[in-house]
Structure formats: structure tokens, C-alpha cells
Amino acid sequence: MRHDRHRPYLAMGLTAFSVIAASLLLFFLLFQASAVMKFLNSLAFILRPIFMGAVLAFLLLPVHRNILKLLRANSRRNGLSQGVLNIIAIILSMVLAGILFYLLLAMVIPQVWQSVVDLVVAFPGYIESVQGWLITFLEDNPEIQAAVVSAYNSAARSLEQWLNSDILPNLESMASTLEWLRAEVLPNLTGVVSGVSSLVISALVLLKDLLIAIIVAVYLLARKDVFAAQSKKIVYSLFPTNCADLIVEETRNAYRIMSGFINGKILDSIIIGVICLVCCNLLRFPYPVLVATIVGVTNVVPFFGPFIGAIPCGLLIFLVNPIQCVYFAIFILALQQFDGNILGPKILGDSTGLASFWVLFSIILFGGLFGFAGMVLGVPVFAMLYSITNRIVRHGLRRRSLPLDTRAYMGRTPPYAPQGEDAGEGPE
Numbered sequence: 001m002r003h004d005r006h007r008p009y010l011a012m013g014l015t016a017f018s019v020i021a022a023s024l025l026l027f028f029l030l031f032q033a034s035a036v037m038k039f040l041n042s043l044a045f046i047l048r049p050i051f052m053g054a055v056l057a058f059l060l061l062p063v064h065r066n067i068l069k070l071l072r073a074n075s076r077r078n079g080l081s082q083g084v085l086n087i088i089a090i091i092l093s094m095v096l097a098g099i100l101f102y103l104l105l106a107m108v109i110p111q112v113w114q115s116v117v118d119l120v121v122a123f124p125g126y127i128e129s130v131q132g133w134l135i136t137f138l139e140d141n142p143e144i145q146a147a148v149v150s151a152y153n154s155a156a157r158s159l160e161q162w163l164n165s166d167i168l169p170n171l172e173s174m175a176s177t178l179e180w181l182r183a184e185v186l187p188n189l190t191g192v193v194s195g196v197s198s199l200v201i202s203a204l205v206l207l208k209d210l211l212i213a214i215i216v217a218v219y220l221l222a223r224k225d226v227f228a229a230q231s232k233k234i235v236y237s238l239f240p241t242n243c244a245d246l247i248v249e250e251t252r253n254a255y256r257i258m259s260g261f262i263n264g265k266i267l268d269s270i271i272i273g274v275i276c277l278v279c280c281n282l283l284r285f286p287y288p289v290l291v292a293t294i295v296g297v298t299n300v301v302p303f304f305g306p307f308i309g310a311i312p313c314g315l316l317i318f319l320v321n322p323i324q325c326v327y328f329a330i331f332i333l334a335l336q337q338f339d340g341n342i343l344g345p346k347i348l349g350d351s352t353g354l355a356s357f358w359v360l361f362s363i364i365l366f367g368g369l370f371g372f373a374g375m376v377l378g379v380p381v382f383a384m385l386y387s388i389t390n391r392i393v394r395h396g397l398r399r400r401s402l403p404l405d406t407r408a409y410m411g412r413t414p415p416y417a418p419q420g421e422d423a424g425e426g427p428e
Contacts, residue, residue: 049209053216056097057224062263064093064221090221094214118287126319127156250391254384261380264347269299271347272306272339279335285328286320287313295332299339301375303363306336354383 029036044051068089072082080088134152138145220227236244273296280288291313298309310332318325354362359379366378397404 049212050216052209052213054220056213056217057220058259059263059266060093060097060217060221061224062259063096064089067092086222090218093221094218114289122320129319131156246391250384250388253387257383257387258380261383262377265300265302265376268339268344268347269296269305271343272296272299272335276335279331283324283327283331285317285324287316291316291328295335301363302379303340303359304375306332306339354379354386358382358386 068085071080071085071089131149131152134149135145138148232244232248235247238244239247273292276295277288277292280291285291294313295306295309299305301308310329314325314328314332317328362378362382363375366374366381368374370378394404403409
């Protein structure tokens with residue numbers, strides 16, 4: 001009884017303490033923002049291998065689940081336990097990812113290197129093309145033409161001499177290129193920045209982070225069910241049951257949106273890169289592998305991706321043949337329409353549930369805040385926020401017995417407030 005009598009005072013004291021603590025925390029965050037950001041950046045750098053491992057595990061999770069499903073279907077024949085099957089599925093997923101990564105590098109790097117060599121070899125022809133364009137453009141102004149062409153020829157001769165004497169001999173083979181980069185280019189670059197030792201240390205730190213990320217990914221894949229169960233325990237211990245059910249459901253929905261979008265977009269980009277490579281060879285565009293690689297990588301960015309990749313590719317093609325640059329622009333427009341209206345919807349489906357305007361809005365917003373990563377992840381993150389907001393709005397409408405369909409609110413709508421004496425008199 002005495003304890004119950006003091007309970008209101010205890011609640012008041014805890015409330016006052018919470019308000020004071022929150023005020024002090026807000027004051028510190030406002031007036032020590034630089035120190036807080038420095039601490040967060042340091043924390044993010046320390047936890048970088050954990051984040052990298054989580055991303056790797058997230059990308060491998062669908063592959064791991066499919067392999068595990070196949071192994072479980074045949075588990076009666078081999079008599080292996082679920083733990084052993086899970087380990088085998090993780091190993092096979094890692095091996096498959098490593099093989100795909102190696103094949104991608106083995107196919108792309110030699111072709112890109114050859115494209116760069118061809119570009120350097122063909123550079124004198126580009127110089128002559130630009131010179132002819134300048135002469136034609138300035139033919140009505142002989143004095144300006146003479147000055148501009150003279151300065152251009154001097155710069156072009158110096159650049160061509162540098163390419164032929166210093167660059168081209170080192171691009172005869174992949175081995176000579178790597179040796180040239182190691183012996184001459186890297187020491188000069190690192191000497192300008194902070195010395196060779198800092199580059200070596202950074203490379204070792206990155207290698208260490210990658211190794212830790214692989215270990216973290218293996219651990220997360222092996223313990224994913226345990227971590228999910230522990231997270232549910234925490235949620236159900238902190239929130240009422242109905243709220244906890246809502247949080248768990250929204251988490252599942254968020255994973256569905258994120259995984260469906262990212263994995264689908266990667267597959268979509270690979271297909272677009274292959275289509276671009278085939279079409280570039282058929283249409284005889286220069287540097288087909290380099291162009292297809294750039295277009296495929298930038299296609300990961302929704303909506304703007306094909307156009308971002310088309311700009312540098314178009315400039316390369318323009319140097320070789322301006323007419324082909326026009327054809328390439330038409331091809332990119334057709335490829336973007338095919339991807340946006342046919343291929344993309346077939347692969348991604350309705351994984352985000354966002355209208356085109358909100359896709360554009362999320363790319364601009366998150367791209368401006370977080371750069372390239374924001375452009376890639378902005379759509380699924382905004383889709384999750386949109387889904388949560390939509391659920392809150394629908395819950396509020398149900399509580400007030402109002403229609404849920406958006407079309408019911410279009411145009412001139414009738415008053416939804418209850419009419420009668422209890423409703424009070426509204427404005428005339």
C-alpha cells in the first residue's frame with residue numbers, strides 16, 4: 001500500500017529526469033555538431049568491414065536460400081543434418097560469387113584494356129578530325145582561324161609526342177602496363193598525395209576489411225535465423241503485441257522491397273550490358289566492350305543510369321565518327337525505353353510500388369544527400385518510407401470509417417464529418 005502511494009511521485013521524478021536528460025542531449029547535439037559528426041565518421045570507419053559484410057550477405061542471401069532449398073530436398077538421400085546443409089550452402093554461395101566475380105573481371109578487364117590501347121593509337125586521327133572541324137568552323141575569320149589552329153597544332157604535337165613516346169610503348173601488353181603502373185605511375189601519384197607508404201597502407205587496410213567482410217558475411221548467413229529470432233524477442237519485449245506485430249510485418253516488407261529491387265536491378269543491368277555489347281558489335285560502334293561496360297554499370301542507377309553512361313560513351317564515339325554518335329544516341333534512347341517499359345517491369349515487377357514521380361523524387365533527394373550510393377539505394381529506401389506512411393494513413397482512415405481508395409478524394413468531395421446536432425454547426 002505504501003509503495004502504491006509513492007508510485008505517482010516516482011513516475012513524476014522519472015519523467016522530469018527524462019525531460020532534463022533529453023534537453024541536455026539536444027543542447028549537446030546542437031552546439032557540438034562537429035564533434036558528433038567526427039565521432040560518427042570514426043565509428044563508421046571502424047565498422048566499415050561489418051557494413052561491407054552485411055551488404056555481401058544481403059546480396060548472397062537469395063542464392064544461399066535457393067541452394068539450401070535444393071539441398072534440403074535431397075536431404076533424405078544423404079542423411080545430413082540441417083546445420084551441415086547450411087554450411088554447405090554458404091560455401092557454395094561464396095564459391096559461386098567468387099567464380100562470377102572472376103569471370104566478370106576476366107572478360108571485362110582485357111577488353112577494356114584493349115579499348116584503351118585502340119583509343120590511344122587512334123588519337124592522331126582524332127586530332128586531325130578536330131583540326132578539320134576548327135578550320136571549317138572558323139573559315140569566315142581567317143585571323144582567328146590562324147591563331148586558333150596554330151595554338152591547337154602546337155598542343156596537339158606535344159600531346160601526340162607524349163602519347164607515342166611515354167604512353168603507347170607501355171601499353172604493348174597487360175604485363176608491361178602493370179609494370180609501368182607499379183614502377184612509374186603509382187610512385188608519382190602517391191608522391192603528390194602523401195607518399196608511397198600511405199597507398200600501401202591503404203591497400204592493406206582495404207584487403208583486411210575485405211577479408212573481415214567475407215568472415216562477417218559467412219557468420220551472418222550461418223546465424224541469420226538466430227539473429228532474426230533475437231531481434232523479434234527484443235521488439236516483443238519493448239512494445240505492445242499489436243505494435244510489435246506491425247514492426248515485424250513492416251520489417252519483412254522492407255526486406256522484400258530492398259532485396260527485390262537490388263537483386264532485380266543487378267540482373268537487369270547485366271542483361272542491359274549484354275544487349276548493349278551485342279548491338280554495339282552489330283552496329284559497328286567503336287569500343288563496344290568499353291561502351292557496354294559503362295552502360296551496364298551506370299544502369300544500376302534507376303531512371304538516369306542509361307543517360308549518365310551514354311554521355312562519356314557518346315563523346316568517345318563522337319571523336320571517331322560524329323554520325324555514329326547520333327546513331328548511338330538514338331540507340332540509347334531505344335534501349336532506355338525497352339528497359340523502362342519492358343525489361344525492367346518484367347524483372348522488378350512491383351517491388352517498390354512507387355509511381356514514376358516518386359522514383360524521380362527519391363533519386364534527386366538521396367542522390368543529392370549521399371551521392372552515387374544514394375542514387376542507387378534511394379528508391380528502395382523511399383519505397384519503405386512510403387509503405388510505412390501509407391499504412392499509417394490507412395489505419396487513421398479506418399479508425400474514422402472513411403474510404404481508403406484515393407479516387408474517393410478526387411475532385412469535389414462531400415463532407416465526411418457526421419451530420420446532426422452533435423456535429424455542431426459549420427461555417428456557412
